[in-house]
Amino acid sequence: xxxxxxxxxxxxxxxxxxxxxxxxxxxxxxxxxxxxxxxxxxxxxxxxxxxxxxxxxxxxxxxxxxxxxxxxxxxxxxxxxxxxxxxxxxxxxxxxxxxxxxxxxxxxxxxxxx
Amino acid sequence: xxxxxxxxxxxxxxxxxxxxxxxxxxxxxxxxxxxxxxxxxxxxxxxxxxxxxxxxxxxxxxxxxxxxxxxxxxxxxxxxxxxxxxxxxxxxxxxxxxxxxxxxxxxxxxxxx
Numbered sequence: 194x195x196x197x198x199x200x201x202x203x204x205x206x207x208x209x210x211x212x213x214x215x216x217x218x219x220x221x222x223x224x225x226x227x228x229x230x231x232x233x234x235x236x237x238x239x240x241x242x243x244x245x246x247x248x249x250x251x252x253x254x255x256x257x258x259x260x261x262x263x264x265x266x267x268x269x270x271x272x273x274x275x276x277x278x279x280x281x282x283x284x285x286x287x288x289x290x291x292x293x294x295x296x297x298x299x300x301x302x303x304x305x306x307x
Numbered sequence: 308x309x310x311x312x313x314x315x316x317x318x319x320x321x322x323x324x325x326x327x328x329x330x331x332x333x334x335x336x337x338x339x340x341x342x343x344x345x346x347x348x349x350x351x352x353x354x355x356x357x358x359x360x361x362x363x364x365x366x367x368x369x370x371x372x373x374x375x376x377x378x379x380x381x382x383x384x385x386x387x388x389x390x391x392x393x394x395x396x397x398x399x400x401x402x403x404x405x406x407x408x409x410x411x412x413x414x415x416x417x418x419x420x
Contacts, residue, residue, distance in 0.1 A: 197350075226407070235394060235410030236351065249407055283350050285408075295341070296408065298350030 195220060197286050197299035205305045206274050212304060214269040218286030219297045224248075225267040226296065227259060228283040236283055242267050243289050271304075279306045311395045316415045319385045327380040327414055329395030334375050339398045341408070342369065342380050344391040351394065351410075354380065390418045 198217045206212050218225050224243045228236035238251040242261035256272045265286075271278055281303050285296040312330040319325040331340065342354040355362055355369045357378070362369040368381040382389055394413040 228408075228410075235392075235413055236408075238407050238409065241407065251407070285350075295353030295356070298352065300348075301350050 197284055197297050199282075199284050199299040199302050201302060202300070203303045203305075205307060207307055208274055208276060210274050211270065211272045212274060214271075214282050214284075214302045214304070215266065216269070216284030216286075216299060217266045218284075222286035222288050222297070223265050224287045224289045225261060225265065226285045226287070227267070227269045228285065228298075229253070230281040230283060230301070232280070239269070274306045276306050279304060311397060311411055313393075313395050313411060313414045315412065316417065318417045318419060319382075321387060321418055321420050322384050325382040325385045325389070325416065325418075327382075327393050327395075327416065328377065329379070330377045331395070331397055332376045334397055340369065340371060340375075340378050341396045341398050342367070343394045343396060343408070343410075344389075345394070345413070346388075346391045354393070356398070385416075385418045387418050387420060390416055392416070 197219050200215045216225055226241040227239040229239055230236040239253050239257055240247050240259055241249040242259055245261045258270045261267045281301040283301045284299045287296045339356050339358050341356040343351040344354050345351040355364055355367050357369045357371050370379045392413040392415050394410050396408050
């Protein structure tokens with residue numbers, strides 16, 4: 194049983210460019226959350242998708258957007274990249290309705306903006 | 308969102324027990340206490356969670372104070388593979404907050420051989 198997978202593993206972009214990161218949830222999970230983790234910091238919640246809609250959003254600008262597909266996989270898009278967007282982007286999956294249950298995290302995508 | 312406070316770092320010797328404290332004085336009645344850890348170069352992984360009673364699983368034990376304002380994650384025999392950042396997180400129980408985890412700085416655990 195595959196866990197949460199993310200692609201690509203690493204990515205280097207230039208300021209002003211746009212980037213798309215991808216996530217496949219753990220088998221049987223229907224909810225995907227995205228987090229940004231700057232170096233030396235704890236992960237920060239970006240948003241959560243369920244039933245192909247954004248359900249919750251953290252304190253991130255509109256440059257950060259996402260999408261969830263019918264197979265529950267998800268994309269995170271970041272437009273007009275800034276140097277400060279350099280971070281590890283983590284995807285986590287869970288099964289909606291199990292409020293107290295754990296989330297499963299992928300290994301992350303390391304984004305470097307130059 | 309309720310806040311948690313953890314020490315920045317702790318050290319332990321291999322094969323000795325480790326007690327990682329967490330204060331959460333503003334916890335509400337429906338907040339679950341979750342612990343995650345993040346090994347180097349990996350995403351966070353779930354460790355354990357509880358509401359009121361102490362909990363045990365194959366990875367660790369969670370001791371929750373009677374007033375629920377603090378909790379302690381217990382690793383019974385630390386190994387070198389337990390060296391990680393440990394996060395104590397309060398997770399609201401309710402339909403409006405099924406996914407959001409609020410991570411703090413966590414406690415960096417070093418395990419010495």
